[in-house]
Structures are given as structure tokens and as C-alpha cells.
Amino acid sequence: MIAEILSYYGQPIADLRADPEITDIMINGHERIFVERDGRIERSAARFPTAERLDEFVRQIAHNLGQTIDARTHPILDARLPDGSRINAVLQPVAIGGTVVTIRPAPHRHLSxxxxxxxxxxxxxxxxxxxxxxxxxxxxxxxxxxxxxxxxxxxxxxxxxxxxxxxxxxxxxxxxxxxxxxxxxxxxxxxxxxxxxxxxxxxxxxxxxxxxxxxxxxxxxxxxxxxxxxxxxxxxxxxxxxxxxxxxxxxxxxxxxxxxxxxxxxxxxxxxxxxxxxxxxxxxxxxxxxxxxxxxxxxxxxxxxxxxxxxxxxxxxxxxxxxxxxxxxxxxxxxxxxx
CATH class of the missing domain: 3.40.50.300 (P-loop containing nucleotide triphosphate hydrolases)
Incomplete structure (x- = not known):
């Protein structure tokens, strides 16, 4: 189910998650997405269509992992996805200016x-x-x-x-x-x-x-x-x-x-x-x-x-x-x- 959620709600960052050179994906609101590649942080052209779509992406992941995230009582999500990737999300109003999501993709292979x-x-x-x-x-x-x-x-x-x-x-x-x-x-x-x-x-x-x-x-x-x-x-x-x-x-x-x-x-x-x-x-x-x-x-x-x-x-x-x-x-x- 998580795979379907990532594919549907997370479609704007699908290419970033698949890129083996990217070690971190940083979403600062639905329109500003940055990545770390080879030790450098750079802005990506990717974006979520609306703030609501980004929030729904986070809520669906939390729900399917058996966790709760909501703006009033549980505004923070810290979890591991089934593929080993780590995800941290902070909703508004705790995150000023828009929901912030940080994803550390699981390495495609481990360095010797x-x-x-x-x-x-x-x-x-x-x-x-x-x-x-x-x-x-x-x-x-x-x-x-x-x-x-x-x-x-x-x-x-x-x-x-x-x-x-x-x-x-x-x-x-x-x-x-x-x-x-x-x-x-x-x-x-x-x-x-x-x-x-x-x-x-x-x-x-x-x-x-x-x-x-x-x-x-x-x-x-x-x-x-x-x-x-x-x-x-x-x-x-x-x-x-x-x-x-x-x-x-x-x-x-x-x-x-x-x-x-x-x-x-x-x-x-x-x-x-x-x-x-x-x-x-x-x-x-x-x-x-x-x-x-x-x-x-x-x-x-x-x-x-x-x-x-x-x-x-x-x-x-x-x-x-x-x-x-x-x-x-x-x-x-x-x-x-x-x-």
C-alpha cells in the first residue's frame, strides 16, 4: 500500500527518489524542493501542485504506517518506509510557511x-x-x-x-x-x-x-x-x-x-x-x-x-x-x- 501512496501522492518526487546520486530530499513547502547530490545542496524543479496535496501525501504515509499526524496534536512524523528510507515531516503551523518533509532514501547499494x-x-x-x-x-x-x-x-x-x-x-x-x-x-x-x-x-x-x-x-x-x-x-x-x-x-x-x-x-x-x-x-x-x-x-x-x-x-x-x-x-x- 505504501508503494501505491508513494507512486500516486508522491509522484512529483518519484524521479528524485529513484536517483541513486541523491542522498537527501528536502521539501520546504509544496513549491520549494531541494536535494543533496554528491555533498552539494541544489534546488530541484520538482514541486507539488498544491499545499493540500503535500499534506495528504504525509497523512497517507502516516496512516499506512500505523502512526498519527495532524496539525493540532501530532504535527511531527518520524518514520521508516518499507524500503528502508527515512521520512521526517512537520506540519503547519509548527512549520512556518508550509509543511516540511525530509526524506533520506535508502541507499541503492552500500559502500564497501x-x-x-x-x-x-x-x-x-x-x-x-x-x-x-x-x-x-x-x-x-x-x-x-x-x-x-x-x-x-x-x-x-x-x-x-x-x-x-x-x-x-x-x-x-x-x-x-x-x-x-x-x-x-x-x-x-x-x-x-x-x-x-x-x-x-x-x-x-x-x-x-x-x-x-x-x-x-x-x-x-x-x-x-x-x-x-x-x-x-x-x-x-x-x-x-x-x-x-x-x-x-x-x-x-x-x-x-x-x-x-x-x-x-x-x-x-x-x-x-x-x-x-x-x-x-x-x-x-x-x-x-x-x-x-x-x-x-x-x-x-x-x-x-x-x-x-x-x-x-x-x-x-x-x-x-x-x-x-x-x-x-x-x-x-x-x-x-x-x-
């Missing part, structure tokens, strides 16, 4: 780690260290802002997990973290938005992470750590012998990633001193890869801005930067030999 190197998102040496860490079951976090490429990196790195291992993925919204034919069990916390029975049972990320420990996983991959409860469950999983876990998290730098996870743990367990939480994070998160969207000349490109590792030395746990991105040269500084 080697393709990311070819696009200069990271270097061959960095990739070799990541491959080595994943194969050795070192825990890994990719960090950055919204749309920076965290999940793209995580998905590419998952290919380094040995083929014989059983993987459990846990996501707030399914994004196919481990593509291809693998031994994968996929869990989705979005079940919390569905009516499972009269009491509307909640199945959150934390509960799924705890349950994953009973599913004989070799690896646990969490789509994104957002809440204190999920952070606590994730670190607990790593702390109970499940090395090689992988996830993403919002953070402004590689160094801030450890602090962000520490703060989430402190919120979940305030009775424990923050310093102890920080030590727990550094003991269990081996590699942090921070990625960002950067303007390079007239283009916007994604670059790994820093890669750090946690290690135990004579003075205890410490974190060191392995590579740091130098914007002026659009290259990376290798810090592995630094004291």
Missing part, C-alpha cells in the same frame, strides 16, 4: 570499506588498523553528528567480522547494519511504537541488549547509543565478555566520545562516581572513529577527523590519538609514534 578509502573518507593505514581490531574482537564506536557517516562506516566495518561468527544487531530503526548473507539476528526497538496488546508493551534498546546476551552472540552491534539505559546495557554487555561489540554515538570529537558515554552512564547510575564510569568506558571501548561532514573548497565531504584507541599502560588506562585530520592539507597526521 575500500570504496570509502577511494573517496578519501579515511586512509588505507587507518582501515588496516580497524580491520585488525575488528578481527581481534576489539570493541569499536563510530562517532559524529547527524548525517556525518557514522552508520556508513559501521556497516562497512562489519564486513571484517569473521564469517563464522553469530551477530546480533539491535536498532531503534532497522538500517541493515550487516548486509549480505551472514549469520545475523536482527532486533528492532521500534516495536515500542506498535500496539502489541492492550497495555502497549514497551521494548526498548536496553531491554533488547540485555536479551541479546542470552542469544549466544559472538558480536553485538547496536545501531546507536542514545539513552542512559542503552549506554548502561551496552557497556555491561562488553564488560561481561562480549568483546568486539560495535555501535555509533553522537559526539563532536573522538575525545568527547568517551565523555559522552561516561555522562550517559552517570545518568543511568548516579550513585557511581563519574571517574569510575570513565574508567569503565576506557576499559571497554578500544577504538573510537570520529567522522564529520566538512566543507572542502566548494564541496561538502565526509572525513574521519580522528581515530583514537584506549590502552593500559604503566600508569593505568589512557587514550591516545592514532590519526588526526588536518583540514588545511585535506590529509591525516599519523600520531602512532608520538609519545
Amino acid at each position: 570499506a575500500d570504496e570509502l578509502v577511494a573517496r578519501r573518507m579515511l586512509t588505507p593505514a587507518m582501515l588496516a588498523r580497524i580491520r585488525e581490531g575488528v578481527e581481534a574482537a576489539e570493541s569499536l564506536l563510530t562517532a559524529g553528528g547527524t548525517g556525518s557517516g557514522k552508520t556508513t562506516l559501521l556497516r562497512a566495518f562489519s564486513a571484517f567480522i569473521p564469517a563464522e561468527e553469530r551477530i546480533v544487531t539491535i536498532e531503534d530503526t532497522h538500517e541493515d547494519l550487516v548486509p549480505g548473507e551472514r549469520h545475523v539476528v536482527r532486533l528492532e526497538a521500534a516495536l515500542r511504537r506498535r500496539q502489541l496488546d492492550r497495555d502497549q508493551i514497551t521494548v526498548g534498546m536496553d531491554r533488547l541488549i540485555v536479551n541479546a546476551l542470552r542469544m549466544r552472540p559472538d558480536r553485538i552491534i547496536v545501531g546507536e547509543i542514545r539513552t542512559p539505559e542503552a549506554a548502561e546495557a551496552y557497556v555491561r554487555a562488553m564488560n561481561t565478555g562480549h568483546g568486539g561489540s560495535m555501535s555509533t554515538i553522537h559526539a563532536n570529537s573522538a575525545g568527547e566520545t568517551y565523555l559522552r558515554l561516561r555522562d550517559l552512564l552517570t545518568s543511568a547510575a548516579p550513585a557511581v562516581p563519574p571517574a569510575l564510569h570513565e574508567e569503565t568506558v576506557r576499559a571497554n571501548v578500544r577504538l573510537v572513529i570520529h567522522v564529520a561532514r566538512l566543507r572542502i573548497g566548494s564541496d561538502v565531504r565526509r572525513r574521519v577527523t580522528a581515530m583514537s584507541e584506549s590502552a593500559r599502560g604503566p600508569d593505568g588506562l589512557h587514550t591516545r590519538t592514532l590519526w588526526r585530520y588536518v583540514p588545511e592539507a585535506d590529509s591525516w597526521e599519523d600520531s602512532r609514534c608520538a609519545a
